[in-house]
Each structure stands twice: as C-alpha cells, then as structure tokens.
Amino acid sequence: MNRLITFLTRLGFWPYILIFTVAAVIISELLILLQSYLLTGVFIDPTHLTIGVVTATVDAFIILLFSAVLIRHLRKVQQDLEQKEEQLRATNARLSEAQETAHLGFWEYDMQQDHLYWSDQVYRIFGLDPQEFTPSFDSFMHHVHPDDHEALGKEYNDSIAQRRPYQIIHRIIQKDGTIRYVEEHCRHTYDADGSPVKSIGAVYDITERISDQTKLQRLFDLQTNIVIQTDGMQLKKANQSFLEFLGYPSLEAFLEHYRCICDLFIPHEKFFHLEKVPEGMNWIEALELLPKDERIVSLVDAVLQPHAFSVAINHFEDDDYIVSFSDISATILRQFSLENKLSHDHLTGANSREFVEENIHHFIERAEKHQRRLGVIIFDVDRFKSVNDTYGHPVGDEVLIALVATVKRHIRRDDTLVRWGGEEFLLLCETQSLETLAQTAEHVREYVARHPFETVGNITCSFGTALHNVSDSIYHTVKQADGALYRAKETGRNRVCTAEAAHIPA
Numbered sequence: 001m002n003r004l005i006t007f008l009t010r011l012g013f014w015p016y017i018l019i020f021t022v023a024a025v026i027i028s029e030l031l032i033l034l035q036s037y038l039l040t041g042v043f044i045d046p047t048h049l050t051i052g053v054v055t056a057t058v059d060a061f062i063i064l065l066f067s068a069v070l071i072r073h074l075r076k077v078q079q080d081l082e083q084k085e086e087q088l089r090a091t092n093a094r095l096s097e098a099q100e101t102a103h104l105g106f107w108e109y110d111m112q113q114d115h116l117y118w119s120d121q122v123y124r125i126f127g128l129d130p131q132e133f134t135p136s137f138d139s140f141m142h143h144v145h146p147d148d149h150e151a152l153g154k155e156y157n158d159s160i161a162q163r164r165p166y167q168i169i170h171r172i173i174q175k176d177g178t179i180r181y182v183e184e185h186c187r188h189t190y191d192a193d194g195s196p197v198k199s200i201g202a203v204y205d206i207t208e209r210i211s212d213q214t215k216l217q218r219l220f221d222l223q224t225n226i227v228i229q230t231d232g233m234q235l236k237k238a239n240q241s242f243l244e245f246l247g248y249p250s251l252e253a254f255l256e257h258y259r260c261i262c263d264l265f266i267p268h269e270k271f272f273h274l275e276k277v278p279e280g281m282n283w284i285e286a287l288e289l290l291p292k293d294e295r296i297v298s299l300v301d302a303v304l305q306p307h308a309f310s311v312a313i314n315h316f317e318d319d320d321y322i323v324s325f326s327d328i329s330a331t332i333l334r335q336f337s338l339e340n341k342l343s344h345d346h347l348t349g350a351n352s353r354e355f356v357e358e359n360i361h362h363f364i365e366r367a368e369k370h371q372r373r374l375g376v377i378i379f380d381v382d383r384f385k386s387v388n389d390t391y392g393h394p395v396g397d398e399v400l401i402a403l404v405a406t407v408k409r410h411i412r413r414d415d416t417l418v419r420w421g422g423e424e425f426l427l428l429c430e431t432q433s434l435e436t437l438a439q440t441a442e443h444v445r446e447y448v449a450r451h452p453f454e455t456v457g458n459i460t461c462s463f464g465t466a467l468h469n470v471s472d473s474i475y476h477t478v479k480q481a482d483g484a485l486y487r488a489k490e491t492g493r494n495r496v497c498t499a500e501a502a503h504i505p506a
Helices: 002-011 013-040 046-102 120-126 137-142 146-161 207-221 240-246 251-255 283-288 329-343 353-369 384-391 393-409 434-450 474-490
Strands: 104-110 115-118 166-173 179-190 196-205 226-230 235-238 296-300 306-315 321-327 373-381 416-421 424-431 461-467 496-498
Touching: 104 120, 115 120, 120 196, 137 146, 146 166, 146 179, 146 196, 179 207, 207 240, 226 240, 235 251, 240 251, 283 306, 306 329, 353 373, 353 416, 353 424, 353 474, 373 384, 373 393, 373 434, 373 474, 384 393, 393 416, 393 424, 393 434, 424 434, 434 461, 434 496, 461 474, 474 496
Parallel strands: 461 496
Antiparallel strands: 104 115, 104 196, 166 179, 179 196, 226 235, 226 321, 296 306, 306 321, 373 424, 373 461, 416 424
16 A cells, blocks of 8 residues: 555556546446446447546546545645654654663552563663563562561652652662672652652662772772862862861761861951851862962861861862861961061060061950950059069069969950050950940959069069050050050059059959
C-alpha cells in the first residue's frame, strides 16, 4: 500500500487524474458494450455508447479527483508521521547519549501495579542486560549494598509518609561484583485520597566524582597545614590536621556541634573574627577584602591552647573555596612581645605614652560605640622628689612599680593606665559625666593613700580630671586635666580636682 501511495504521489496530481479518467472511461465503455450486446444483441449502439462515455467520464473524474485528494492527504499524513518518527528516534538517541554521557538514568515505580520501569542507562549503571533482567523493587534492593539497605529504605518510606522528595547517596553492587556510588533523586505522586501512586526518580553514577573526592581528601591529608573546603557557610571537607588540632574523630562529629570553622574564631581586636564581617557577606568574602598580611585568625586547640593562623584562600569549583590555615603562633608571639615592649613602659608595665598617641582614636570610638564620653584622669605622686632624695632612685622606681600595681587592682578592665612621664600617670576611662569621672578618681586616690608602700610607708597622689570633646584634640583634654591637677597641688595635694571645679576629699 505504501508503495502504491508513493508511486501515485510521484506520478503527479493532474497526470494521475488524466490517466485514470481515460482508464475508467475505457473500462466503462467495455462494460456498456457488453451490457448492450446482452440486452439488444448488438455490440455498438450509438445512443448507449454516447451516454456511457459521458456518464463514465464525469463519474470517473469525480471519483478519481476525490481519491486523488484523499491519497494526497494520506501521503502528507504519512510524511508527517515519518518525519515525527525520525525526530523522535533522533531525540531518543540524543537523550540516550546524554544519559550515557552524564551517567544518568530514569526510573518509575508503579506502586499499585508493583511495576518498575528502568531506562536503558539505569541498566548500564547497574551493569545489567535488559534482555536478561526484569526490574522490580525487590531485585533493585538486591543490588543495593547491604550496608546501605536500612538508610535507603528509611529515606524512601519517610519521604512517602512526609510527602516530600528525597535525595540520597548509596552504593550498588553490579553483576560482576563491582561497587559503584550513585546519587538518587525521587518524588512521589498521590491520588485524590492522598495515597501514594507512583515514585519517579533519577539515578546518577557518581563513582568518578567520589573517586576524585577521595583523591582530593588524600591530597588534603598530606598537608601539615589545616585545609578545608567550604562555601563560606557550610564546611564540606577538612583534612586530618584539622581533626587533630580540634580533637574530633571525624568531620561528621565536628558538624554535630558546628557548621563552620569560622564559629571557632576567637573574638580579639588583633585578629579577624565574625564580628568584623559586614552585613550581607560571609567570612570568606570579608577576609578577601583584607590585605593578605591581615588575614589572621585565632583558634583554640583541643587542649585549649590558643594559636594564630595566616589564612590563604583559593577559589575552587562552583562557589566553593579551598582555605588553608598556616600556624604562625611563634611569629605572632614575637610580634606581640615586640608590640608589648613598644606599647608598655619597661619599668612599671603601664601603657606607654606612644601607645596612647597611636591608638587614641580607638579609645574615642569605643566610648562613642558605648554611648559614653572618654574621660581623662591625670595624677602624680606627691613630693616624689623627696622620695628619690631620701631613699634613692632605686627605691623611687620600686614605689612607681608598686603604685601601678595598686592602681591596676582598683580600676576596671577596660580602663587604660598610662605612664605619661616621670611620676605622672594618665588614666583613660569611659564615663557618663564629669561627676562619675571624679568619683572614679576619688576611688583610686583613697586606695593609694591607704596602701603601705615598702620602705617609704604611705604616699599620696593628686588628681585632675577632664572630659574629652570629639571636636578637641586629646592633648587639649590632657592640658585641661593637667590644669586641674595643678589646682589640686596648690590646694593641699592628695585630692581630686576637675577641669571646672575642685573636689575636696572627705
């Protein structure tokens, strides 16, 4: 039939009509002649012949015209079907090739019919021949690694009960015994009563990816530095040095308590930590904004010993980073020791004048952050020259050392004690008002006056106080406090005076 339709189509529309009309007329005339002979005994009857020719011609033309149109339409339908079949074959071939390239297969499980359908690629992933194997739920589970049965079965049943899709990585055992890793995705459909009807899923062969990750893990573990893989939010991989430093047996054990290594950064002004991360950024992005020599964090090890680490960041695949932490604790300790020598008076251990001059803006900003004012208290030892003259400079030095120790015991942790020069000291305090600042100075004055100093007995100090205005320089504020100290000396010593008025001790 297809060959006939093809021949007629190739013949052409009007030639087909002409040929078959002539053929129909000839056949009709032959039939009419036979009929005429049977009825009249004569073959040729002009009247019958003429009527037969006309009638046969008209009938044949109409019938053949209709059949020609019908055949033409059928041929077009046939061509369309053949084209769609070819497109479908090409699409299926491309899909099959894509599935094979991506190691991806599709499956569908009809729960009511207990029928499991696998695409060709699923058979390839499982190493099975479609001609020799009929998939079913039980046969599928037979090829799942025994150690993964419980987890896979639980995830499948939970996803149905909770009406949610699931994703899981598990192992399968191929026909020849080869173990491969697959990542499975699945969703379910339900009927009007809410009962599960079908499970539709995809299975990816990720054995090569797992192999690459295993190689990457081995590479990680060869590093003596702490090395992690993260997206800035979630820790994805860590090396053995990481686990040993923090005292965890595995990454899973660590993730039971924390999501990210950044949760363990020690908040310290000298190191980077989460409080320094701008809003809308993660810690990786914030670190990348810093110069490389400032990318330093502090972490506490398994025995609670703090360490300092230099952080190196490398972009990996997708949005992941490989981050390396190099322990520079020894270098940082030497640096801190040097800074401590530069920032502290070598005799008394109080902060040095240079330290305050370099960091005064930090003290001012911190006070503003706490919605307070920066207060300046300046004090010195009354009649200190007589101490040096009577007992000698070594005893004078001991008095200054003991004075600093006494003052430190009676001030707040955030207050800053500075040796401003000779026997003159500065105390920087966050305060609400000049009155509370004077009370702080009075508190210190009383304790110093009551403290018995070795060799010299009791000594006293005079105090001057002033509040810093952000529009003034710190030297202007110190000058105001120094003027108050001068008034305290003039009015009898061992007392506190403010920059505006004198405060007489009880």
